[in-house]
Amino acid sequence: xxxxxxxxxxxxxxxxxxxxxxxxxxxxxxxxxxxxxxxxxxxxxxxxxxxxxxxxxxxxxxxxxxxxxxxxxxxxxxxxxxxxxxxxxxxxxxxxxxxxxxxxxxxxxxxxxxxxxxxxxxxxxxxxxxxxxxxxxxxxxxxxxxxxxxxxxxxxxxxxxxxxxxxxxxxxxxxxxxxxxxxxxxxxxxxxxxxxxxxx
Ligand code: MN3
Numbered sequence: 001x002x003x004x005x006x007x008x009x010x011x012x013x014x015x016x017x018x019x020x021x022x023x024x025x026x027x028x029x030x031x032x033x034x035x036x037x038x039x040x041x042x043x044x045x046x047x048x049x050x051x052x053x054x055x056x057x058x059x060x061x062x063x064x065x066x067x068x069x070x071x072x073x074x075x076x077x078x079x080x081x082x083x084x085x086x087x088x089x090x091x092x093x094x095x096x097x098x099x100x101x102x103x104x105x106x107x108x109x110x111x112x113x114x115x116x117x118x119x120x121x122x123x124x125x126x127x128x129x130x131x132x133x134x135x136x137x138x139x140x141x142x143x144x145x146x147x148x149x150x151x152x153x154x155x156x157x158x159x160x161x162x163x164x165x166x167x168x169x170x171x172x173x174x175x176x177x178x179x180x181x182x183x184x185x186x187x188x189x190x191x192x193x194x195x196x197x198x199x200x
Contacts, residue, residue: 005033018182023171034073039067054075057075058148060144079157085188087188095193120163122141123142129146
């Protein structure tokens with residue numbers, strides 16, 4: 001069973017001006033497509049062909065680097081597109097309560113999250129995860145994620161932001177903090193709440 005690239009759930013220019021149309025086109029159609037294609041190549045003719053993406057990710061430490069990197073890339077980007085939206089806004093309800101009680105306030109949460117994203121050396125991801133029923137901020141290198149057996153901090157992703165340069169370089173150049181500052185305008189909090197509810 002070959003994996004396929006899901007279409008972007010909104011127009012390429014939906015996140016303008018915070019994330020530009022060209023970045024979204026290249027990121028989705030070229031980068032994410034390449035993870036899907038290279039994952040399919042890496043599993044072709046092996047036992048991994050019959051496994052789900054979730055199974056592959058969970059056993060990242062026992063599979064080849066090509067499957068780990070491209071399987072992680074496919075999982076992470078599929079997750080990422082879904083938690084972005086032109087609507088933006090702020091968390092509410094039980095998620096807002098959990099963020100406030102864990103981090104002090106929404107602003108303090110954003111400050112800590114962005115610091116973790118800026119602090120990730122090289123390429124990777126910054127995450128809000130649910131771990132044993134509690135919220136935590138963590139980051140992973142390359143295309144790893146907190147569902148992987150190899151993750152330093154394991155948990156269920158609630159929110160995840162791509163901090164690879166390909167996610168922001170056209171508009172923000174080397175200024176990763178500016179990209180992370182702007183990303184809060186385009187978070188789909190309904191979807192993040194859904195992820196939070198499912199993780200519990
Ligand atoms: Mn990416």
